[in-house]
Amino acid sequence: xxxxxxxxxxxxxxxxxxxxGDNALIxxxxxxxxxxxxxxxxxxxxxxxxxxxxxxxCQLWLGLAGEVEGKGRNADALAYLRDAAQFxxxxxxxxxxxxxxxxxxxQFLFDAWHHALLGALKSSSxxxxxxxxxxxxxxxxxxxxxxxxxxxxxxxxxxxxxARMQKALNGLWAYTGELFLGDAVDEAIAQAAIAPxxxxxxxxxxxxxxxxxxxxxxxIPGKVWQHGVSGAGGGKRGVHSEHLGYIxxxxxxxxxxxxxxxx
Amino acid sequence: xYAQLVKxxxxxxxxxxxxxxxxxxxxxxxxxxxxxxxxxxEGYRKTLIRQIGQHAHSEVVGQLPEGNWITRAPTLExxxxxxxxxxDEAGHGLYLYSAAETLGVSRDELIExxxxxxxxxxxxxxxxxxxxxxxxxxxxxxxxxxxMNQVQLQKTSYGxxxxxxxxxCKEESFHQRQGYDILMKMCLQGTQAQKxxxxxxxxxxxxxxxxxxxxxxxxxIHSAQSMAWKIKINTNDExxxxxxxxxxxxxxxxxxxxxDENLKWNxxxxxxxxxxxxxxxxxxxxxxxxxxxxERLEARVNAWEDGAWFRDGLMAHAKKQDARRAxxxxxxx
Amino acid sequence: xxxxxxxxxxxxxxxHGLNHRHVGSLHAPDADMAxxxxxxxxxxxxxxxxxxxxxxxxxxxxxxxxxxxxxEPSNSKVYRxxxxxxxxxxxxxx
Numbered sequence: 001x002x003x004x005x006x007x008x009x010x011x012x013x014x015x016x017x018x019x020x021g022d023n024a025l026i027x028x029x030x031x032x033x034x035x036x037x038x039x040x041x042x043x044x045x046x047x048x049x050x051x052x053x054x055x056x057x058c059q060l061w062l063g064l065a066g067e068v069e070g071k072g073r074n075a076d077a078l079a080y081l082r083d084a085a086q087f088x089x090x091x092x093x094x095x096x097x098x099x100x101x102x103x104x105x106x107q108f109l110f111d112a113w114h115h116a117l118l119g120a121l122k123s124s125s126x127x128x129x130x131x132x133x134x135x136x137x138x139x140x141x142x143x144x145x146x147x148x149x150x151x152x153x154x155x156x157x158x159x160x161x162x163a164r165m166q167k168a169l170n171g172l173w174a175y176t177g178e179l180f181l182g183d184a185v186d187e188a189i190a191q192a193a194i195a196p197x198x199x200x201x202x203x204x205x206x207x208x209x210x211x212x213x214x215x216x217x218x219x220i221p222g223k224v225w226q227h228g229v230s231g232a233g234g235g236k237r238g239v240h241s242e243h244l245g246y247i248x249x250x251x252x253x254x255x256x257x258x259x260x261x262x263x
Numbered sequence: 264x265y266a267q268l269v270k271x272x273x274x275x276x277x278x279x280x281x282x283x284x285x286x287x288x289x290x291x292x293x294x295x296x297x298x299x300x301x302x303x304x305e306g307y308r309k310t311l312i313r314q315i316g317q318h319a320h321s322e323v324v325g326q327l328p329e330g331n332w333i334t335r336a337p338t339l340e341x342x343x344x345x346x347x348x349x350x351d352e353a354g355h356g357l358y359l360y361s362a363a364e365t366l367g368v369s370r371d372e373l374i375e376x377x378x379x380x381x382x383x384x385x386x387x388x389x390x391x392x393x394x395x396x397x398x399x400x401x402x403x404x405x406x407x408x409x410x411m412n413q414v415q416l417q418k419t420s421y422g423x424x425x426x427x428x429x430x431x432c433k434e435e436s437f438h439q440r441q442g443y444d445i446l447m448k449m450c451l452q453g454t455q456a457q458k459x460x461x462x463x464x465x466x467x468x469x470x471x472x473x474x475x476x477x478x479x480x481x482x483x484i485h486s487a488q489s490m491a492w493k494i495k496i497n498t499n500d501e502x503x504x505x506x507x508x509x510x511x512x513x514x515x516x517x518x519x520x521x522x523d524e525n526l527k528w529n530x531x532x533x534x535x536x537x538x539x540x541x542x543x544x545x546x547x548x549x550x551x552x553x554x555x556x557x558e559r560l561e562a563r564v565n566a567w568e569d570g571a572w573f574r575d576g577l578m579a580h581a582k583k584q585d586a587r588r589a590x591x592x593x594x595x596x
Numbered sequence: 597x598x599x600x601x602x603x604x605x606x607x608x609x610x611x612h613g614l615n616h617r618h619v620g621s622l623h624a625p626d627a628d629m630a631x632x633x634x635x636x637x638x639x640x641x642x643x644x645x646x647x648x649x650x651x652x653x654x655x656x657x658x659x660x661x662x663x664x665x666x667x668e669p670s671n672s673k674v675y676r677x678x679x680x681x682x683x684x685x686x687x688x689x690x
Contacts, residue, residue, distance in 0.1 A: 025339075032333050032342070035349050036326035037562065039570020040601070041357045042622055044326075046636040048350035055343045076338045100573050146632055153580035153625070154573070161576025247334075254337040254395055262452040263337035263395075263445075301660040347640075354637055361621040364603060370623065371600040430620070434641070574625075578599055581626035 006125040008192035012185045014069045015088065016195065018078070019185075019236055020117075021061030022089035025079055027110060028054030029247060030097055039100055046146065050107070053139040060132045080255040084244045091228045091235040092175040094244045098168065101154060101161065105168035108147035109209065113179045115144045116204040117195070125193035148212045155216025166218050177226030178234050179205070265321035265385045265409055267477040268549065269314045269495075271488040272306025291493050296422040299365035307492055312366050313382070314494060315424055316373045319359035320384035324559050326352045328392045329401055337395060344441050345398060351438065355431045362423040378564045386545060389553030390471050396449055396457070396464035402442015403513070404465075404472040408506050410435055412476070415502075420493035443513065450517040458518070465514065466522045470540040476503040478542055508534045603652040604630040606637075608644040616648050624649075 031051040038044035062075035073081075092110060097103045118140055121133035154161040182198045190197045213220055228234025235244075254263070277285060284304055290297065297303055326349050333349065336342035360370040376382040387405055392398060413435065416428045446464075449457040476499040480486035489495035514521050525538045547553065601623040607616035619638050624630035630649040638644070658666055674680050683690050 029334060032346050035333055035346060036323075036330035036353070037566045039566065039573040040623070041323070041353050041360075042624065042633040042637060043570075043573075044353045045350055045357070045640075046633065048346055048353070049636050049640070052343055052346055052350075055339055055346070059339050059343075076340075079339055080337070100570060142635075149628065149632075150577075153629075154576045156583060157576030157578075157580040158572070160572045161579070164572065250334050253335050258454065258456055261337070261454050261457050262448050263341055298660065300657065350640075354640070357622060357637060358620055361603075364621070369600055427620070574601065575599070577625040577629065578601060581629075584626065 006192040006194055008194065009188055010068055010070070012188040013192075013194070014065055015185045016189045017061055017065035017068060018086075019088040019090075021058050021065055021075075021078070022087050023093050023110075023114075024054045024061060025058035026087070026089045026244070026247060027093040027107075028052075028058060029251060030093065030095075031103070031107070033097055034100075034103065043100075047103075050143050050146075053136075053143065057132070057136045057139070060135075064128055064132065076255075080252045084240050084248055085238045087235070087240065087244060087248075088238060089235050089240075089244075090175070090178045091241055092172065092178065094235065094241055094247060095172060095175060096243060098171075099164060101164040102168040102171065104147055104150050104154070105165060106172055107143065108151045108212065109172055109176055110179075111140060111144035111147050112208040112212075113176075113201060113205050114140045116201040116208075119204075120196045120201070124195060129194055144208075148208070151212055151218075152216045155213070155218045162217065165216065169213065169218055170221055173221040174224050174227050178228040178236060181229050181234065181236060183237070265325075265412065265475075266314045266317040267383070267385060267475070269310065269317060269485065269489065271310045271485040271492070272304075274484055274488040274491065288491070291420045291491075295420075296425060297420050298422045306488075307494075308366050310489065310492070311421055311424065311494055312363055312368050312373075314489075315359055315363040315366075315427075316368070316376070317383055317385075319356045319363060319373065320377045320382060321388065322352045322356035322359060324384045324388045324563060325405075326356075327559055327562055328388055328390070328555070329398060331392050332395060332398050335395070336398075341445070348402070348438055348441060351434050354434070355427075358427040358430055359424075362421075362427040365423045374567060378560070378567060380551070380560070383549065384559075385475060386548040386553065387471050387475050388559060389548050389555045390467070391555050393467070394460045394464060396446065396460040397468065399442045399445030399449065399461065400464035400468040402438055402440075403446060404442075404468050404510065405475070406435065406438040406442060407510065408472050408475045408502075410439055411502055411506055411509075412497075415496035418493070418496060424494070446517055446519075450519065461517065462519055465519050469522050470544075473503055473507070473537075473540045474542075474545045474548075476500075476506070478545065504534050507537050511535055601625050604634075604649045605652050605655060606630075606634045607648040607650070608634070608638055609646040610644055611642075616646065619643075621652060627651075 028051045031047055031054065034047050035044065035051070038047055058079070059075045062078045066073040066075060066078055092106060095102075095106055097106075115137070118133045118137040122130055122137060124130045124133065151165060155165045156162070180198045180202045186195075186197055189195045210220065228236070228239070233239040235241075254261070275284065277288070280288065283302060287297075287302065287304060287307075297307075329345060329349050329352075333342060333346050336345050360373060363373060364370055373382065377384065387408075392401065410432065413428050413432050417425055417432055419425045419428065446461050449461045453461075478499065480499045486495060486498065490498075511521055511526065523538045525536060527536045528534075529536045548556070551557075602625075603621050604624055604627075605621050606619050608619050609616045622630065622633050622637050624633045627649055631647050634647045634649055639647070670676075
C-alpha cells in the first residue's frame with residue numbers, strides 16, 4: 001500500500017528519526033543493565049519489560065530511519081555500526097544508572113517527555129510515524145504510570161529514600177533542557193506536520209513533572225545550567241558525554257570484532 | 264540439577280512409620296497431591312524447602328551468566344530475546360520462592376540463607392560465559408538439562424511445587440530453542456571464527472552440563488526417600504543418560520564435536536556410552552571453588568544490600584498511606 | 597531493620613471470558629503495586645485482561661481436616677449430574 005509520505009528533506013527526516021530511535025535504544029540499553037541486579041525480583045522483571053519495550057521501539061524507529069535514508073541500512077546496521085558522533089540521543093538517556101533511585105528518576109523525567117511526544121505523534125502526517133507512536137504510546141503510558149508512582153513513593157518513603165531521590169533529581173535536572181531544544185531539523189519536521197516542535201511539549205511535561213515531584217515532596221531545582229542546550233554541544237547534535245563511547249564499545253563489540261558474521 | 268545433592272531426611276520402613284506417616288505415604292502412592300497446611304512429616308517439609316529453595320536460588324543466580332551478555336548481544340533482536348529469557352528466569356525464581364513460602368518459610372529468609380552461604384544453587388552457574396556462543400550453549404545444554412528434570416517434576420507430590428513447575432515448563436520451552444537457534448546461525452551460516460567459538464563453548468560446557476544432574480545416586484538413601492515422596496522422580500543417572508542421548512545428535516547437526524573420546528553408541532542399551540565428568544571438580548565447585556562462585560554470590564548480595572533502602576522506602580510509603588487513609592476515615596466519621 | 601513486603605495472591609481473567617483464576621503469588625508493598633507487579637510478572641505472554649490481588653493473609657481457607665465433612669457428602673448426590681438420568685435416544689438431544 002502506498003502511504004502518503006509528507007514532503008520533507010530526507011536528510012532532516014533521517015536525522016529526526018535517529019533522534020527518536022537512539023533515545024529508545026540507549027535508554028533501553030541502560031535499563032537492561034539492571035537485569036539480574038535489581039533490589040527485588042518483581043522490580044527486576046518490571047524493569048526488563050520497560051527495556052524490552054524500548055528496544056522494540058528503537059527497532060521500529062531505526063528501521064524507518066534506514067528506509068528514509070535509502071542506503072540499505074537497517075536498524076541493526078544503524079545501532080551497531082555507527083560511531084558515537086553519529087548517535088542522536090539526548091544526554092539524559094546515556095547518564096549512568098547510578099543507584100536504583102537515580103535510574104527511576106531518569107526514567108520518570110524521560111517518560112513524562114516521551115509520553116507527551118508520542119501522544120502528539122499519533123496524529124503525525126506520516127502514517128508510518130503515527131502507527132509506531134500508537135503502539136509505543138500504550139507502552140510508555142505504563143512506563144510513566146509506574147515510574148511516577150515509584151518516584152512519589154520513594155520521595156515520601158523514608159528519610160534515606162527521600163534524600164536519594166532528591167539527589168537523583170538534582171543531578172539529572174540539568175539534562176532535561178535538551179529535550180525541548182529545537183533546531184533546523186525540528187523546524188523542517190514540524191513544517192511537514194510529522195512532529196511538533198520540541199518546545200511545544202514543555203508545558204505538558206512540566207505539568208506532569210511538577211505534580212508528581214510535589215506529591216513526592218521533592219524540591220524542583222528550578223533554573224540551573226542545562227547541558228547540551230547552548231553552543232554546539234548536546235547529544236541531539238552528536239556531541240555526547242564520555243559515557244556513550246563505553247556503551248557503544250560494549251554494545252557493538254561483536255559486530256565490530258567479527259565483521260560479516262551471521263548472528 | 265538445579266537442585267543438586269539435596270539431603271532428604273532418613274527413610275523409614277512402613278513398620279517404623281507412625282499411622283499418620285503411613286497414611287501420608289499412601290496418599291502419595293495413590294498419586295494424590297499434598298497441599299499447604301495439610302499434615303506432612305517434618306522431614307518432607309524440610310526436604311522440600313531445601314529443594315525448592317535451591318531450585319529458586321538457581322534460577323536467580325542463573326540470571327547472571329547470561330545477563331553478562333545482554334549488553335553485548337550482537338543484534339537488537341538477540342538482545343530482546345536474551346533479555347526476555349533472563350527475565351523469565353527471574354520469574355521462575357519468583358514462582359519457586361512462592362511455592363517454598365507455602366511451607367512456612369519467607370522469601371527473605373531463604374535469600375538471607377543463600378547469601379550467608381547456608382543454601383546452595385546449581386553448580387553450573389559458577390562457570391563463566393566467555394563468548395557469545397556460550398549464550399547459545401547455555402540455552403541448549405543448561406536449559407536442556409534443566410527442562411529434562413523439570414518436566415518430570417510437574418508430577419511431583421507437592422501441589423504448589425508441581426503447579427510452579429507446570430508454569431515454568433510452559434514458559435521455558437522457548438529457552439532451549441533460542442539457545443540452539445544462536446548456535447545454528449553461527450555454525451551453519453557463520454564464519455569459521457564463529458564456528459570455532461561454538462566448538463569452544465561446547466568444549467567448556469559439556470561436562471559442567473553433565474554435572475548438573477549430580478553424581479550417581481543409585482545407592483543414595485537421600486534419593487530413595489525423595490523418590491518415595493515423589494519430590495524426585497528419576498535417578499540422576501537416568502536423566503543424564505537421557506540428556507546425552509538427546510544431545511549428541513543435536514551436536515552432530517551443528518557440525519560440532521562432543522569433547523569425549525569415549526562417546527560411542529551402544530546398540531545393546533540403546534543409548535550412548537560416555538565419560539563421567541570429573542566429580543572432584545564438581546565437589547570443588549559446590550564447595551565454593553568454582554571459577555565464578557565469588558562473583559556470583561557477591562553480585563546477589565550487592566543487589567540485595569544496595570536495594571534495601573528501596574524496599575524499605577516503598578514499605579514505609581505503603582504504611583504511611585494506610586495511616587493516612589485510616590485518619591481520613593476517622594475524620595469522616 | 598528491613599520489613600518484608602507482604603505476599604499477595606494473584607487472580608487473572610484470561611481472554612476468553614472465564615472466571616478469574618489463581619495464577620500464583622508475589623510480593624508488593626501495597627495493593628496498587630501488587631497489581632502492577634502482577635501485570636509485569638504474570639501477563640508477560642498476553643495471558644490476561646483483568647487482575648485481582650488479595651493479601652495472602654486475608655484469605656480464609658477451608659481446613660484440610662474438614663475435607664471429609666465438607667466435600668464427601670456431595671459424592672452420594674449423583675442425581676445432581678445429568679448423566680444420572682437415562683433419556684431414550686429417540687427423544688433426541690437434551
